[in-house]
Amino acid sequence: MAEERQQGHKWTMIVDLDKCTGCQACVVACHAENNVPSPSEDEIIRGRANHWIRIERYWEGEYPNVKARFLPVFCQQCGNAPCEPVCPVYASYHSVEENLNVQVYNRCVGTRYCGNNCPYRVRIFNFWAPHFDPPLEQQLNPDVTVRGPGVMEKCTFCIQRIRRAREQANVEGRPLEDGEVQPACVQSCPTDALIFGDKWDENSRVAKMIPHERQFKLLEHLGTEPAVYYLKGGETHVGE
C-alpha cells in the first residue's frame, strides 16, 4: 500500500538483525539520553524493568549447536496506534508534524490504559519517583523532562534531538538533511544495526533501504502500521 505523503516528517527506524550483536549499548545510551532511571534487581524480578529498549533474546537449536538471536524492541511508533484511542486525557496522541506517537507527560494521569493496550509491551509506568544513584543525578539531560511518579513513558525516537535539529535548520533557513537527526541508540550502535531517518525524504538512507527483501514488521497482522522495519537475520542472509 503506497503511503500518501503528508505534512511533516515520517520518522522511521530500520533494525538489521543480521548486524545486532545484543550488546545493549543502545539500552545504556537511551538511559543516559532520556533520563531513564535504572531499576533495581528487585524491581526487575517483579517485572518492572523500565528500559525504553529491551533486547529480547532467543535461543535456537540444541546443545552443542546453540545460537542466540537478538531482537531489540522499542516503541514501534505505530501509524495506527492502539495506545492512542484509549487515553482518556489525550496524553498519548499522534503528532501530525513528526508522525510519531507522543506521550505528553504533563497531561498523563496514569490510567495505564495505553500500556495495557500496547501489543509490543513497550510502555513503562513510573510507580515511584525517579531515583538516580549519585553521581548519575548530575548527568540528567536538560532537554528531556524527568518524569514523576504516576506517569506513563516510552521511547520517543529522541524527539528532543529531532526538534533541536529542526529548530537549528529553521534558524539557518535550510531544509533538514538526512543523518542530521540521530537518536541516542542509533548513535551508539557499534555495528550500525540501527538506521534512522525520514522515510518521506526520497534521498534518505532509510527511504532507499525500503522495501528490502529481508524486511518484516513486528505483529504486522494487527494493522498497527509500525514505523520500525526489521531486517531478518540468520545464515541464509549472512554476507549479504
Next chain:
Amino acid sequence: MRRLASLSLRQRLILGVAVVGAGALLVALLAIVIAQTSAADEQPLAFSHKTHAQNGIQCQFCHTGVAKGPVAGIPSVEKCMGCHTYIATDSPEIQKLQGYWERQEPIPWKRVNIQPSYVYFNHSSHVAAGVSCGSCHGAVAEMTVAKPVVEMNMGFCLDCHAEQENKDALWDCTVCHR
C-alpha cells in the same frame, strides 16, 4: 452543632488549637508563595535595564545566545567588567560588581521569567521568525527592575502560534513538550 456541643471542654480546646494552627499554616504557606513570586524584585545588584538601554546597548549585546540557541543567557561578570572597569566606577552598585569580579564569583541573579520543567522554549526560533523581545518580555528597556509582564502560560504561547502561517506545525505538542 449538636455534635460540637457534645464535646468536652478539653476536646473543644484541642479542636480550637487545631483550627488556629491550620489557619496559621495556610497563612505561612501563602507568605512563602508570595515571597517566591516576588523574589525577582530582590536581585543581588540594583541592575537597571533602563539605564543600559538608554545608553544604546542592544539586548543581544548581553543576551548573546538569543539568536543562536534555546537559551538567551545572562552575561558573565567579565562582560560587565568590560565596560565597568571604566564606566561609573564610583557608584556603590558598580563597586559591588567589582567585588564579585575580584572574588571571582558569579553574580547570583534571581530568575525573572520561569517556565515549568516540562516546557522547552527556544529563543532562536522566535528571533528567526521575527518575534520581538518585547512581545513576551514587555518594555524591559524602560524597567529599572526587570519583571515578568505577561503570564507565560500555554494559552499565551498558543494564542500567537495559532495566528501563524504554519499553525498546524506550531500546534504540535512536541514543539514545546518533550
